[in-house]
Amino acid sequence: MSLIKEKREEADREVLKRCLRGETESFGEIVEAYKHSIFERVYRWVGHAETAEEITQDVFMKAFRQAGNFRGEAKFSTWLYQIALNRCRDFYRSGKSRKEQPLPPDTALESPAPLEDEKAGRAEDAARLRRALEKLPPIYREAVSLRYLDEMSNEEITKVTGESLSNVKMRVSRGLMKLREHLGKEESP
């Protein structure tokens, strides 16, 4: 598997070189290779499909414009991921809130079957967690999202964010404490 990844990395660098020489149509290969993984990550963070798609577009536009800045010291996928992370930071900093997706009009009137009850319960749990995440200050939300939505280890988070391990651990632990507090407020009668 690592040989495949190495070949992927080589191919990506080659495409970037071609783009820098003016063969911009090659960039489509990179978009096709990474669009789903970037979109999935961004969607987990922002929770809204339309916004996630706009941000994903921005990520690739920025990657294209900054292709000359890619030094090749880190993996290309990590570099692309860092662009996505910065773009999501900008999104939260801009104060644009996640748009609520309204329920279809008939949903509330039906009597759901037991299996649907379970699904509805899980959906409500997920929504509750998202609301609690939204309330976290950005510095904690990012750490918690990287740790638990992207399932990165604390060590991996240091590579993506450039922060020290002690800082990452501090943000993750404080973020969890605040998350528990917000969830507790939502769940208490």
Place this chain on the structure above:
Amino acid sequence: MNADEKEKLKNLLGEEFSSEEIDEILKKDPKLGASAERISVLFKQIRMEKTPALSPDFTVRLMEHIEAPSLWQRLGQSLFSFRALATAAACAASFIVGLWLAPQYLWGPKPEPLSVREAIDAQGQPVYYVRFTAKSPGAHTIAVAGDFNQWNPLPLMQVNAQEGVFSAEVPLRPGTYGYSFVVDDKKWVVDASAPHFVEDGFGNKNSVINL
């Protein structure tokens, strides 16, 4: 302390956390141990949510905005191959500028010390108005977070855009408070003007003020 809850919290936080660090966290938030498994399950439910599909024309729409670089842009980008020369030139220029600016920063004005003004509130209780001031050239935002606001970053007001000085006065009751500044929502910076400092349990230092 419930050993099972501590173990679940350790699994949630990650192997990089030592037993002592987890004990410290449980001291600050005793309920976190009991909630660890529940939180883990909630995150798993989000991760299992089906991601919506991207628009089928995503790549086509994106590539419509990708233009071939002009001759000047390609010329500029080809300097990538002369990076070593450009880097050396930039380093030399930085060194010269640094020599010119150094006196201002080495012997220039020091950060304003923390200032405290004592008062009595309407209920006759003592209150201290603490002015937090932070300087970080180029910063867009600086906030202060500490024991007095449950470590929720509180934005300071920009008072000097050119020098990146931010300040705010915060009313506090008598007590001892650990705190730190947060620059641009991502970097924790200790307040060098604070009278005391303390380890935060993760290898960093927090500033401390006693009122």
